[in-house]
Amino acid sequence: MEKERLYFLQIHSKDNVLVALQDLQAGQVIDFAGQTVVLVDHIKAKHKFTLADYDKDQEIYMYGVLVGKLNYALPKGSLITVDNLRHASEDFKLGERKLEWHKPDVSKYQNKTFFGFHRSNGKVGTANYWLVIPLVFCENRNVLTLKSALEERLGYKVESKDYSNEVDLLLDRYKAGASIDELLQMDLTSSSIKQKTNRPFPNVDGVKFLNHDMGCGGTRMDSDALCGLLAGYITHPNVAGATVLSLGCQHAQASILRDEIAKRDANFDKPLYIFEQQKEGTEAELMQKALKATFAGLAQANLQTRQRATLDKLCIGLECGGSDGFSGISANPALGMVSDIIVSLGGSVILAEFPELCGVEQEMSDRCLNEDIAQRFMYLMKTYNAKAEADGSGFYMNPSPGNIRDGLITDAIKSAGAAKKGGTSPVANVADYPELADKPGLNLLCTPGNDVESTTAEVAAGANVVLFTTGLGTPTGNPIAPVIKISTNTTTYERMPDIIDINCGTIIDGQETIEESAHRILDYVIEVASGQQVPKAVKLGQDDFIPWRRGVSL
Structure with a gap:
């Protein structure tokens, strides 16, 4: 039975803004927690709006953490934008260990194997x-x-699409006197990419x-x-x-x-x-x-x-790119549950992209198994951010224009959603680039937020499969590890089926729970790990490889 689709969502009980799950119109009345909110602005899906009248410098919370402060006063029902909200996050320090976590039911996967x-x-x-x-x-x-x-003689060359036929069609129409508008409206057929099998x-x-x-x-x-x-x-x-x-x-x-x-x-x-x-x-x-x-x-x-191999031999890299306002409430939490399942089975997961942990440092450091691990995490976060600020660009400048356009207004909002990929298990290890990060449990790896640099590093650290969430769509892949692309919303999945493998927009659409989505993802991972399924990035030969350059050229 299809689940009821919601119009908006409060992610955490501490949050003082709501997320629109579909477009909401100015003047629309929202009933929430016993109060009425009349929307002042048109709120596009993925964006946020205020729950009350707020003064300048009002602290805004999402995912239960501070994600920004208002630049000026806003009335109840106002759209949160890059103009009215600036990045802000809580300070962090060495705290008490908080190692209790939500261990999932793994009975379905206890005796599962893959062929590697x-x-x-x-x-x-x-x-x-x-x-x-x-x-x-x-x-x-x-x-x-x-x-x-x-490459070609051994049967490994990916035959990419040849568009010369399309050029010939355009030339013929142009020579026949077609107008600019007619050329733009032409239907150009395309063929699929083929891969040779005579190996x-x-x-x-x-x-x-x-x-x-x-x-x-x-x-x-x-x-x-x-x-x-x-x-x-x-x-x-x-x-x-x-x-x-x-x-x-x-x-x-x-x-x-x-x-x-x-x-x-x-x-x-x-x-x-x-x-x-x-x-x-x-x-x-x-x-x-x-x-x-x-x-x-x-x-x-x-x-x-x-x-045959047991699932504890999996080391899953967790990555996101082209994120949107749904990333932190659909695909990323689904990956978080996959992470917790893998950890429960004795496997390894890697959460990287340290600029996208800005604002959740306290939570992540408190989850570290011991104080030495926590101290290393905090040291890497502080020194990395200090280096970025010295170069004129701190973590607060991490969100891209695409992120901002689709609801990730500040780095703290982006980070709070990105961290959901790591699930709830304790942090077993903190590694600096380019170290190994494949210890059983949740590993944190210091990398940039740049998709390709981070994916490149996660694979070098031991990831033998990468789960990559995207809201806007990206073709990113890796030369040696299968990169499975997971959409946060159905619209992107349907628009870009040639590069995306799995749709988690089903969560937003009310068709699937996070747990159901996580199981579907893990079942696909097992098939990919066994060579029974080939992700789109592998089929396309998307062999992205960019080492991280930390220093300067001399």
Whole structure:
């Protein structure tokens, strides 16, 4: 039976604004908690309105936390906007441990398994890739040359849509004298993207080429962090082995990469081939050796097959991008329940994007298992924000124009909703970029709020599946970990079915509970982890990879 759809929502009993779940008209009468609110303004879905007459500097609460202060007085029933509300959040300090949490019923998943690639260190991959990586941007062209030589011939090239036929149609109509309006109204048919299946290495999901613009010219901190990030990918359970190209004179030395690999896996035994162009001599020598090594590595990787694994071997990265005013009340809470289920089963989840934890620091630090973990979280938050402010842009400037347009007026509003992805379990670990963050339980990982940089870091930290919520829609993916895109609202899901996998707008529409949505998401995760379902980002070949540059160029 379809559940009753609401017009508005108070997210937390402490909140003094309501969220419109559908468009509300000026003059409309709202009955809430025994009081009547006559709307002064037109309130679009996802936006907020006042519950009473408020003076200038009135504190505004959402999700039970301070999210801003009013710039001027507002009457009851007024729309909250970027003009009348400024960012504000509570101070935070070391508090008492608050480790009780809402443990979900996991009986449905207690004996569930997935089929993955078991590695010698006990971790399990949800895919099986070979990597080709440059240690420095000087090797990008050689990596692209290898890609051109290998990808299509091995059956891994994603055949992207060719729009030349559409151009021909437009040219024909233009030559025939079509007007500008007629050209704009033309119906241009499109074909789907196809992926080749004639693969000589059927147990290898692909060869991935991770170009970047770092490795030299920046700070040693950044080049060392790059080596750590690349080591995270090489040691990742979704990776069978790697070919690495080095120039030789750059900051990001092969010796640093080897040290970072050892930090993450002391008994590392995957095939790893490192070639240095300044030692090899000619480009032909370098490329021929790299091709032979990569081909041999693929043959070795092809010997591995999927085997049954328990769900505690899942490490779920939690991400959001193109967020909207529904993110914190539909898709993100659904991910929060998925997180709590995974944690209850002994698995790992990673919550990143530290600028989007601004305003909920006290809650997150209180949930840390011990004071040392809490202290590290608070230190990373304070130093990161201080660095951002020194560069002229604190956390308060995090919301994008799209966020603001769709109801996320301040960073604290955005953060309070984003934090819901982490569920309610205690924080077991706090890691700094580019460290591992795959301990059983909830891991916090210091990354930017930038979607691709954060996703790139979460995968390096150990995430073998990424759950990515979006309100506005984004194609973001990752080269080695499946990124599952989850819409916060039905409109975006129906408008962008080519990039979004799951719709959580069903929660807003009153068709599904958060728990029902969480179970649907986790069932899909298990199928993806087993190779039985392929997310849209993987089908599209959306291999986004951007290392985080913290320092400056020198």
